[in-house]
Amino acid sequence: xxxxxxxxxxxxxxxxxxxxxxxxxxxxxxxxxxxxxxxxxxxxxxxxxxxxxxxxxxxxxxxxxxxxxxxxxxxxxxxxxxxxxxxxxxxxxxxxxxxxxxxxxxxxxxxxxxxxxxxxxxxxxxxxxxxxxxxxxxxxxxxxxxxxxxxxxxxxxxxxxxxxxxxxx
Numbered sequence: 001x002x003x004x005x006x007x008x009x010x011x012x013x014x015x016x017x018x019x020x021x022x023x024x025x026x027x028x029x030x031x032x033x034x035x036x037x038x039x040x041x042x043x044x045x046x047x048x049x050x051x052x053x054x055x056x057x058x059x060x061x062x063x064x065x066x067x068x069x070x071x072x073x074x075x076x077x078x079x080x081x082x083x084x085x086x087x088x089x090x091x092x093x094x095x096x097x098x099x100x101x102x103x104x105x106x107x108x109x110x111x112x113x114x115x116x117x118x119x120x121x122x123x124x125x126x127x128x129x130x131x132x133x134x135x136x137x138x139x140x141x142x143x144x145x146x147x148x149x150x151x152x153x154x155x156x157x158x159x160x161x162x163x164x165x166x167x168x169x
Contacts, residue, residue, distance in 0.1 A: 038068045047076060054080065059090025070101075075110030078102075082116060086125070095126030106137065111144035118152055131156050 038046065050065030063084065069077030082101030085094055099120045105113030118137035121130045135156040141149035 038064060041068075043069060043072060043074060047074070050077065050080070054084070054089075059084065063090045070104075073108070075105035075108045075113055078105040079110060079113040079116060082113070086116075095120070097126070099126035109140075109144075111141045111146045111149070114138070114144075115141040115146050115149045115152065118149070118156075122152065122156055 041049075046065045046069050050062045050069070053059075053062035053065060063081065066077040066081045066084075070081060078101050082098040082105070084090055085101060086098035087093065099117065102113045102117040102120060106117045114137045117127075118134045118141065119125075120127050121134035121137065123129070135153050138149050138153035138156060142153050
């Protein structure tokens with residue numbers, strides 16, 4: 001065996017002998033940059049990443065971003081969580097939980113949530129059907145310029161209310 005081959009064999013044997021004492025973390029790929037915890041990210045970054053995940057149909061990731069934002073009382077994230085829950089995206093479809101998310105955001109005056117909650121009340125999805133409440137919410141959303149809100153409010157006018165309630169006030 002040549003001197004060079006002998007030295008190579010000795011070095012390899014030495015390295016193999018060290019394997020059991022090298023921690024597993026040291027044997028990993030070159031160090032990767034630390035991923036910041038979601039809770040530390042700014043609201044606008046979380047929202048844009050959540051929407052990007054939603055558009056990519058990565059519902060679990062989108063939900064995780066929106067949940068952090070909901071803990072910060074972000075009405076856009078609450079509305080998106082409601083929409084995802086109503087559609088069964090990333091969790092079981094549940095109209096009552098969806099309506100609860102819409103209600104949280106609507107109470108802060110968030111117009112898209114007001115329209116979503118108005119629709120839930122109009123259809124009785126996740127909440128008892130209540131045309132009067134649906135119309136009030138739709139009007140509130142319409143006053144903020146949400147597309148479709150004025151149409152829903154007009155469809156829920158007094159005639160529709162009378163038809164749904166049998167004329168009872």
